[in-house]
Amino acid sequence: MDRECALLLPGVCAVLAGSGSSLPDDTSLEKLLDWFTGITEAGGSLLEACPCLLKLISTVVHNAASDPGVLSFALRLTGLLAATEESFKTIQEHSVLNEVFNLQHWQEAGLWEDPCLRIGWIQGLRSMLQHPNALSFFVQSEFIDPLLQLQTDTSLFIAAAANQMLAHILLFFQPVPPAGCKGVDKKEKGDGMTPSSADYTAVVKSISGYLQESLVPKESKNVRQSLQTLKLLALLLAQAGPPLRDKLLQTVGDSLEELVTAGSSELTLPLMDVILSACSSSGTDERITRLLSSMLNINKPADLIHAAAAFLRRGHHDTVHTARAVRILLLPLDIMTGQTLLGTISTDEHQFSVVEQLKSKSSCISMICVCLSNTPQITLTPPDVLPCLPVSIVTAVLSLLKICSGNSPSSSTGCSEVSRNVIGSGKVQKCALEALTSLTSSPGAKERISEVFTVLIQYLENPDSDPTVLHKSYQALLKWTSVCTDFSFITDQLRHDLVEVVKKRVCDMRWEVKDSTVEFLGHLAGVCDSIKAAAEECDASEALLGGCSTTPLLREALQDSESYVRASAISALAKTLTHRWQQGATLTEEEPEIVSRLLEILSQDSEGFPRRAVVQYFISWYSSHSPPSSSSSSSSSSLLMQSVRSVLSQGRADLDWEVKVHTLVLAELLLDEAFSGHPGYKKGSDSHHASPHAYSVVSESDLAVVVEQGVVSVLLSGLVDCDRPVALKACRLLITLRETVCPLSLGALDASAAMATVSCELPGCGWGREIIKILKMKKSDQAKEEDIADQRGLNGAEEGGDSVSVCEALRSLGLDERMEVLTQSSDHIHNSPLSLLQDILTASATHTKPGEEVIVDCY
Helix, strand or coil: CHHHHHHHHHHHHHHHHCCCCCCCCHHHHHHHHHHHHHHHHCCHHHHHCCCCCHHHHHHHHHHHCCCHHHHHHHHHHHHHCCCCHHHHHHHHCCCCCHCCCHHHHHHCCCCCCCCCHHHHHHHHHHHHCHHHHHHHHHHHCCCHHHHHHHCCCCCHHHHHHHHHHHHHHHHCCCCCCCCCCCCCCCCCCCCHHHHCEEEEEEEHHHHHHHHHHHHHCCCCHHHHHHHHHHHHHHHHHCCCCHHHHHHHHHHHHHHHHHHHHHHHHHHHHHHHHCCCCCHHHHHCHHHHHHHHHHHHHCCCCHHHHHHHHHHHHHEEEEEEEEHHHHHHHHHHHHHHHCCCCCCCCCCCHHHHHHHHHHHHHHHHHHHHHHHHHHHHHHHCCCCCCCCCCCCHHHHHHHHHHHHHHHHHHHHCCCHHHHHCCCCCCCEEEEEEEEHHHHHHCCHHHHHHHHHHHHHHHHHCCCCCCCCHHHHHHHHHHHHHHHCCCCCCCCCHHHHHHHHHHHHCCCCCHHHHHHHHHHHHHHHHHHHHHHHHHHCCCHHHHHHHCCCCCCCCHHHHHCCCCCCCHHHHHHHHHHHHHHHHHCCCCCEEEEEHHHHHHHHHHHCCCCCHHHHHHHHHHHHHHHCCCCCCCCCHHHHHHHHHHHHHHHHHHHCCCCCCHHHHHHHHHHHHHHHHHHCHHHHHHHCCCCEEEEEECCCCCCCCCHHHHHHHCHHHHHHHHHHHHCHHHHHHHHHHHHHHHHHHHHHCCHHHHHHHHHHHCCEEEEECHHHHHHHHHHHHHHHHHHHHHCCCCCCCCCCCHHHHCCCCEEHHHHHHHHHHHHHHHHHHCCHHCCCCHHHHHHHHHHHHHHCCCCCCCCCCCCC
């Protein structure tokens, strides 16, 4: 703790010892605790550094007028102070522990009903319970019973904290086997950390007895207690070592069997968590295996499906139970679609009850969605576990999608009554589309690719499809396109249908649909390019769209009233044209018009999203373009470079900080191209400590070109920008430029002198004035140090006010010092412990003078 904070802390303690109502904000106490915790974790002693804390705790505890938040703070602080054995003994000698954690005192004072106090009591004890002496205090004070009662507190936050606390006690203090054991806090425990056998045994006995009694609810109102107990048991079994785990299983085994037999729907999932945690830790325990088998044979279909899904999610490699879980999850799909998923003779004992459950619309939708979400994982299970081929599951999902859209009447017995429950269900459609998207990697899935495309295009055509369903249909179409290498299955009719539906959807009344359609066109171009790279003979765009150019549709979307659509259209255009840029193709008639519109958006659009997209468009173009090899490609490069100058000029003056950062990225690309062949240039602005070649020389013309393009102006304006990310990026690039064109190494001085004539124009206001001001101050400091009166180095900048030597500026701007400040962010000042203490004291002083206003740091 630094000296300034140590001097202020007694005053802060005095403020907190009062009512505590004058704190500057609700988070002040949390920040104090965080600071104290950091000091403790760093090995510091709070009691030695801050002896006033003990007095504060004692005063607060005995002050009936103390704010509940301050009381909670005192409880947690006490636990933090007592977390080491030495400090624990000191606090105990002052009788503070008994005063602070005395439950009877808080109950008699009528304060125990406040949740702030209860949570402070739990968290304080948990912080303290890091050594055997603390456990002995906990046991002797008989705190275990109140803690068990808090496990069912009306506040879920307190109940969860109590659960965590109980788990911490059992796991942290359990005997450590030679190989080590992971507890909740995963702390290494040496010989001195072994608790008294009697203390630990007493805790284990109390908690085990409680688990045994509270697992099975005696009445319906006790279900919540059983739920909390199951959560605690799952937490314990997942991390307990063999002795503790075996003891717990032996204690609760009968109760678990009783719970499984009772079949409470509310407890199905937490009960599965307990059983699966026990399976993971105990291996092939016969009793646990029997319980798992029982859970996968319960009579309630909805609970059965949730149990099977829970088992499958945990990834247990148990062939028998995995096969059982797979059959359970495929049964509703088998019934709904009429597909043979369970073998030629489907005689599942649960079939009748599942059919009856599916006749209820809400249950039907819920069960089908659970089954669908697990189909991708099911298809990847070993073949000997699956009752059908993986491709049959793909077929079933497609059949379900047809049923949902009303395009496929059910053919199997009893399904007509069931299938009507999912017709038009957006929830089932979304789940089925997500499943279909994930099924591309399933064995044999490509056999159904023609049917997949047909169904997806039908969904895109369906006027009843909501925007989210359409979006997921586009995603599925893209995913299946990406895995396809042969498009011979695409018929003329299918191609025509896709082109027409895209044209229709890009003009939809709903902006979400237009946005999804425009995004689809952009992503499709990207997918097609990747396919071309893998197989030159395959042209996905030609196969899907039949040569229909998407550029006119995207150009039209640039005029859309919704900014998201405009931004997506710009991004899609960049992806669509990337392949042409890479090939150095001839400039089309529409490209200059597109560029003109994009520059108009950058200068006039009121929304930030489209403006950001414009700069990113030119970043993509510049990154992808090839050097001109003919007069036609030369015109494309000429248009690009003219546009880049405009983008740099407009982007640096934008009000949106992300636009400015993207503009700096574009400037960085220009630097890379200008100096990439130079030995002293280190590409990538994040590595700003370049190691220049001692005698490397940058030609004056290279630097002059960069200045003419407007790169240096962008960097200088960014350096003094009010947005930290912009200034940081600009500073890194300027350091890179400085190390390249005018390094401080002796061998490069002559080269630097040769380039002293390269200057940059500065505006007489705004960022130009700021740069001139910095340079004047730097030159003035140098003059004082050298005791020189004249300052002739910056006459142009000072008197003319419109230009400055680039090298002189790079060396005089104090870039390294500026970088240190920028990388620190503002937290080192405004979010410091000193600032926090000052705020508390200032707020307290103002509280005593009601007429005055206090302004605290906004952190």
